[in-house]
Amino acid sequence: MVRDVRHGQALVRVVTLTNCRNLTLLSLSQNPLNGMLPVSVGNLSASLRKFYADRCKIKGRIPYEVGNLSNLIDFDLNEENLVGSIPTSIGNLRILQGLFLSDNKLTGTIRYNLCKLQRLGVIELINNLLSGSLPNCLGNITFIREIYLGSNKFSSNIPTGLGNLKDLLDLDLSSNNMVGSLPPEIGNLKALVRLDLSMNGFSNEIPREIGGLQNLEYLSLRHNMLHGAIPDSMSTIVGLEFLDLSHNNISGIIPKSLEKLQNLKYFNVSVNKLRGKIAPQQADSVSTITRERISFYELLQVTDELSESNLIGSGSFGTVYKGILRSGVVIAVKVFSLQLDAGFKSFDTECEVLWNLRHRNLAKVITSCSNLDSKSLVLEYMPNGSLEKYLYSHNYFLDIMQRLSIMIDVACALEYLHHGCSLPVSHCYLKPSNVLLDEDMVSHLSDFGISKLLGEDESDLYTKTLATLGYIAPEYGLDGLVSTKCDIYSYRIMLLETFTRRKPNDLEGDVNLKQWVNYSLPEAVMYVVDANLLTSTGNRLRKELDVLASIMKVAFDCCAESPARRTNMKDVVGMLQMTKIQLLECGSCSSK
Known part of the structure; x- marks a missing residue:
């Protein structure tokens, strides 16, 4: 273990370790090395099994000579300033189990030589500048359990070969430029626990085969161009805890069968074209108020003449009071200060923005009240405060x-x-x-x-x-x-x-x-x-x-x-x- 090495000379000292023929583990992690990985790294012990140098501010390219470390099982250069492509010599590390190169500035493509790593269990390349297509031969790495390729610039379809990875637990292809349909072979990933395909350009329908992912707990398909209906087969993923289908073009009704997802903790289908009633018994109270106009006199009544006992808070442009309507619905009334020109502008801005926006995490405007003497917004009341x-x-x-x-x-x-x-x-x-x-x-x-x-x-x-x-x-x-x-x-x-x-x-x-x-x-x-x-x-x-x-x-x-x-x-x-x-x-x- 190497610790407390200092800045520019630190990587030079790695050269001196080439004489340590029994070295099996080298960890330089979280030291400010501020240098380039020397070519001589390839001369380290043939016995070296684990190389950890994450978060060391290493810059430059990964030397081709790392391919000489033929007994390496873990290679970690996460969170550096590395540039250039992944050297083809990586394919020589035939018993490599963990490849960690996330949070760098690596470019180029994933070449077929990576498919030679038949023992690979984890590949992490998140947050780089990698592009091009994913090789279909990735599906031949049958030992692999975790694939993290998010936040790059990959632009291909999902290779159908990935459907061969029967033991895959985690697949992250989020925040890329990937396109095409979701292949039905995705349903073959029976062991999958987490699937993130969000922030891409996938289109067409969600395949019904997705219901075959019986172990899935996390599924995010948000921000794509998927259309068609939500497949009924999704209701068979009984362990699902997180489901995000927001920001697509999904239409039809939300299947009643999704009630079977008893473990679901997060469900987001916002910004789609879904229709139908979800909970008609709740279609009263606040929702009926949105269709009614309300006078300032009525607002005075429900807030007890803007009583200080109902004061919730105040700001630069107005004051907020709690009110209770005749129906028993609790509301928040924001009364704008008209002594300031900014109060008028603030009211107009807030009306313009909130009337035209709909999101579960934005304050909801129920109605407004505006005349020569007063301007107010009626908002949903938030019982737990700020x-x-x-x-x-x-x-x-x-x-x-x-x-x-x-x-x-x-x-x-x-x-x-x-x-x-x-x-x-x-x-x-x-x-x-x-x-x-x-x-x-x-x-x-x-x-x-x-x-x-x-x-x-x-x-x-x-x-x-x-x-x-x-x-x-x-x-x-x-x-x-x-x-x-x-x-x-x-x-x-x-x-x-x-x-x-x-x-x-x-x-x-x-x-x-x-x-x-x-x-x-x-x-x-x-x-x-x-x-x-x-x-x-x-x-x-x-x-x-x-x-x-x-x-x-x-x-x-x-x-x-x-x-x-x-x-x-x-x-x-x-x-x-x-x-x-x-x-x-x-x-x-x-x-x-």
């Missing part, structure tokens, strides 16, 4: 899963605003007090009073309206430049705040929240996260710290000073959902 209340009140507590679920909800709302609307929308006012929680702790993004509708090309806008200090992107605060990238920066601050329980401006001296967390990562994640989250011990604690480190990494992917380098919300949603799966797996971890 994320801010849960973070900073001593009477409430959110565990890791609850915080992660809330932030995934917020990310889904932003993904919809940025990518799912006819024109992109920048919220511009992200902070915990604007994340409201319903009775099921599902979060709803609120307060669109300063949001901006952008052009079809997501053109930047300039504004003099300022958001809350601490959450503002540099280009917004300095120049008034607004784009969806501003939301991404603000989301990052809020993600850090949610898991550290530190407000962005509450640190001493000139250090901000981003700097404070950055100084402590990745080694000291346990010292920056909210101490109340760390109650586990042993193996489970280590797993939870890994999850928290993954969350912090997502936050920093969103925080680049340059807007062009910030991760988009589609990718953020995908990364956090993968982290949630990682956290769910922690539930079965032993504490020993």
Whole structure:
């Protein structure tokens, strides 16, 4: 094991290890090596079985000479700055079991030489620039259990040969440019537990053979061009916990047979062409109000003359009160301050945005009231208040899963605003007090009073309206430049705040929240996260710290000073959902 090696000379020292003929494991992980992997790496011991150098800031190309390490079973260069193609000599590593090259800048294609790795169990190439077709011969690697090829530029159909992988557990092809139909051979993957084909260009119908995936727990087909009906066969996947078919062209009715999915925890079919009634017994109360007009006099009645006892909160442009209609439905009434010109503009903006948007994670407008003397919005009431209340009140507590679920909800709302609307929308006012929680702790993004509708090309806008200090992107605060990238920066601050329980401006001296967390990562994640989250011990604690480190990494992917380098919300949603799966797996971890 090699530790505490220093910067540029570290990789040179690897050369001196070529005389260690009995070396079987070499781990350089999480050291700031800041150099190129030397050609002499191929001269290391023929006995070398495991090579770990992830997160070492290694740059340049992978030397062709790594193919000389013929007894290698694990090769890990995740999270580096590697460029160029995967060398063909990798195919010489005939007993390789784990190939980990995620989070680099690798280009080129997956060549047929990879298919020679008949012992390969895991291949991780997530978040690179790989392109072209996937070779059909991948289906010949029958030992393989996990394939992670998400967030690249692959542009082929799914090779039918993958249907040969009877023992495959996890297949991730998300966030690529893949096209064509989902092959019926997909139903042959009987052992599959997780299937993510989201963010591609797949078309035609969902094959009925998908019902053969009896062990499947996670299925995401969101953001494709699938059409036709939801196949009834899906109801036979009885272990399914997560199902996302949103943002497609799926039509027909939601099959009643899906009621059989007793383990389902997440179900999203939004932004499709589905029709029919889902729960007719609930088609009263709030939904009937949306068709009615309501006077300000009636709003005064239901809020007891805007009584202070009904006050929920207040902001720059208005005040929010709780009200109860004659039907017994509880509502929130937002009364705008008309003493300020900005109050008029805020009302108009919020009406324009919220009336035209529909998403489960956005605050829902029931109706509005507007006359010369007053302007008000009637909104769905959120009984659990705001994320801010849960973070900073001593009477409430959110565990890791609850915080992660809330932030995934917020990310889904932003993904919809940025990518799912006819024109992109920048919220511009992200902070915990604007994340409201319903009775099921599902979060709803609120307060669109300063949001901006952008052009079809997501053109930047300039504004003099300022958001809350601490959450503002540099280009917004300095120049008034607004784009969806501003939301991404603000989301990052809020993600850090949610898991550290530190407000962005509450640190001493000139250090901000981003700097404070950055100084402590990745080694000291346990010292920056909210101490109340760390109650586990042993193996489970280590797993939870890994999850928290993954969350912090997502936050920093969103925080680049340059807007062009910030991760988009589609990718953020995908990364956090993968982290949630990682956290769910922690539930079965032993504490020993």
